[in-house]
Amino acid sequence: MSTPSLASGPEGPDALRPLLGTVLDALGAGGRARGGPLPAGGPDAVAARLRDAVGDVLPKDGDPDALRTLVHALAEGSADPAHPLCAAHLHCPPLAVATAADLAASALNPSLDSWDQAPAASELEALVTRALARETGAADALVTTGGTESNQLALLLAREAHGAGLRLVHGANAHHSLARAAWLLGLPDPVVVPAPAGTLDPAALDRVLTGSGDHRALLVAATAGTTDAGLIDPLPEIAALCAAHGARLHIDAAYGGGLLFSDRHRGRLAGLDQADTVTLDLHKLGWQPVAAGLLTVRRPQDLTALRQQADYLNADDDTEAGLPDLLGRSLRTTRRPDVLKIAVTLKTLGRTGLGRLVDQVCDHAREFAALVHAHPGFELHAPPTISTVLFRPVHATDDTVAAVRRKLLTDGRAVLGRALIDGRLWLKATLLNPHTRPGDLAALLTLVEELVEGHPPR
Numbered sequence: 360m361s362t363p364s365l366a367s368g369p370e371g372p373d374a375l376r377p378l379l380g381t382v383l384d385a386l387g388a389g390g391r392a393r394g395g396p397l398p399a400g401g402p403d404a405v406a407a408r409l410r411d412a413v414g415d416v417l418p419k420d421g422d423p424d425a426l427r428t429l430v431h432a433l434a435e436g437s438a439d440p441a442h443p444l445c446a447a448h449l450h451c452p453p454l455a456v457a458t459a460a461d462l463a464a465s466a467l468n469p470s471l472d473s474w475d476q477a478p479a480a481s482e483l484e485a486l487v488t489r490a491l492a493r494e495t496g497a498a499d500a501l502v503t504t505g506g507t508e509s510n511q512l513a514l515l516l517a518r519e520a521h522g523a524g525l526r527l528v529h530g531a532n533a534h535h536s537l538a539r540a541a542w543l544l545g546l547p548d549p550v551v552v553p554a555p556a557g558t559l560d561p562a563a564l565d566r567v568l569t570g571s572g573d574h575r576a577l578l579v580a581a582t583a584g585t586t587d588a589g590l591i592d593p594l595p596e597i598a599a600l601c602a603a604h605g606a607r608l609h610i611d612a613a614y615g616g617g618l619l620f621s622d623r624h625r626g627r628l629a630g631l632d633q634a635d636t637v638t639l640d641l642h643k644l645g646w647q648p649v650a651a652g653l654l655t656v657r658r659p660q661d662l663t664a665l666r667q668q669a670d671y672l673n674a675d676d677d678t679e680a681g682l683p684d685l686l687g688r689s690l691r692t693t694r695r696p697d698v699l700k701i702a703v704t705l706k707t708l709g710r711t712g713l714g715r716l717v718d719q720v721c722d723h724a725r726e727f728a729a730l731v732h733a734h735p736g737f738e739l740h741a742p743p744t745i746s747t748v749l750f751r752p753v754h755a756t757d758d759t760v761a762a763v764r765r766k767l768l769t770d771g772r773a774v775l776g777r778a779l780i781d782g783r784l785w786l787k788a789t790l791l792n793p794h795t796r797p798g799d800l801a802a803l804l805t806l807v808e809e810l811v812e813g814h815p816p817r
């Protein structure tokens with residue numbers, strides 16, 4: 360076998376072109392072989408098919424057909440977020456243009472830990488992070504791998520600003536990554552504020568903040584777009600309480616942050632500009648391939664906590680001579696230029712184009728909720744706030760709801776999520792596909808209805 364071609368360099372594009380043809384053909388054929396939103400048969404059958412297709416993962420002699428074989432096997436065995444009946448999670452169908460940009464990022468392979476590995480990518484990252492920070496009223500932003508890393512960084516920056524005694528206060532509705540970050544950073548156990556209607560209760564928060572008379576530094580974490588229901592905490596009230604009590608405020612807008620692009624929905628994020636830090640995540644309501652997280656930071660001096668010096672990457676004399684110091688922009692060292700796909704998306708679609716996508720998925724959620732509401736066999740949890748709809752068959756037990764969801768998964772016919780709210784199990788449709796049509800939503804409800812009829816109430 361001759362020495363394999365490289366993706367960059369003068370020969371790179373010509374070497375990639377036929378391989379891209381192979382990839383695209385295999386994606387198409389694999390998707391057709393699957394035939395639905397999820398491969399049928401459940402975990403054992405899917406795993407067996409994959410093992411059969413892949414064979415020896417490290418053969419003695421290479422297999423020139425491996426690209427086609429593996430891409431086909433992965434496509435056949437994937438959950439396809441672009442299928443209208445794939446609606447369980449905050450798992451968006453990536454835009455073609457963002458995915459194409461990601462290919463360029465892989466081919467060029469800049470690494471954002473030093474300027475000499477990423478001369479243009481580092482400037483693009485600076486431009487895009489500052490622009491997105493401005494959207495939330497912040498001064499700067501860091502690129503992360505997603506909501507979890509952003510939340511961790513928010514806690515780390517707060518701890519460095521206020522000391523190791525810092526205590527996290529979050530709603531019962533907060534994402535698990537916040538409490539996990541407190542554990543990871545060795546912070547005291549968080550105070551959990553009730554969220555009786557799915558959003559953090561400001562009166563209960565006030566009592567917590569008033570009662571913490573021991574002068575301990577507090578970090579309040581609010582949520583703009585809860586994972587289970589897509590609800591938005593009362594941000595202005597929470598921000599006012601934090602200001603009155605001298606508490607720091609982090610807002611996890613991993614889901615809801617995308618509303619910033621929509622003229623129609625942006626107003627729901629009032630109060631976001633009061634936060635010390637904000638988690639954004641464009642691989643949710645932003646149509647990016649994973650990973651595309653951000654953490655916006657109101658006070659740039661908070662970022663000095665991340666300063667790091669490593670002679671091979673940012674020697675003092677190099678920095679003094681004008682080479683940008685990138686190491687303090689992340690806890691990671693080698694780092695992908697995830698900013699390229701984000702930049703291409705922002706510029707290709709503009710605020711109007713992105714806002715339209717946001718409006719479309721929010722409209723779909725309202726349409727689906729209306730179908731559920733009008734159907735005598737189903738109960739709607741609440742009108743949707745963003746693009747999540749919780750519903751359940753009337754008279755069904757929680758076991759039936761769970762079994763119906765698993766049956767849809769096993770048959771590969773639909774991917775719905777689940778949410779336990781006030782002790783009852785709900786089916787969750789997270790609508791992130793702007794191409795979904797009304798007929799798809801009706802088909803989803805009919806599928807569930809047929810299955811429930813096969814599971815008489817107990």
Ligand SMILES: Cc1ncc(COP(=O)(O)O)c(C=O)c1O
Nearest residue numbers: 449505506507534584586611613
């Ligand atoms: C509100 C919220 N925050 C954070 C996260 C974590 O994001 P990621 O999975 O990108 O780490 C999620 C994931 O769904 C989320 O819903």
